[in-house]
Amino acid sequence: MCYFEDYLADCDNYSGKNFDTEFGRSLAYKIYEPIASGLEEDVMEELKLLLCNFASELDLSLVDEHTYRDIFEVMEMYCSAIN
Known part of the structure; x- marks a missing residue:
């Protein structure tokens, strides 16, 4: 997902330490409030994309x-290529 790139584009006026703090807070918000922050929807969309590509x-x-077993091997190869 591109949270870092999105945040980087929106926050040009932060110093290095302030940027890290604010970005960390935005990630924490996404983790602790997955529905309100849109994280749950983003994860579902990413999983759908991965499944469609795999299929x-x-x-x-x-x-x-x-x-x-062959399918598990293909899945492992696909997942390792993504990471």
């Missing part, structure tokens, strides 16, 4: 009890 790379119609 486009793997034919889910081929999933059965014998292919689940």
Whole structure:
């Protein structure tokens, strides 16, 4: 997610220490008030995007009890590529 970039664009007038403090406060607000801050919605959208990307790379119609290990491998590769 791009919270840092968004905050950086909006807060040009903070010094380094003040920026860290204010950015930390904004993140804490998102964590402690996920619905009011929009964090819950942002996370759901990010998960939907990841799932759609994953589904486009793997034919889910081929999933059965014998292919689940292959699917886990693809998921691990996909997640490690993102991080």
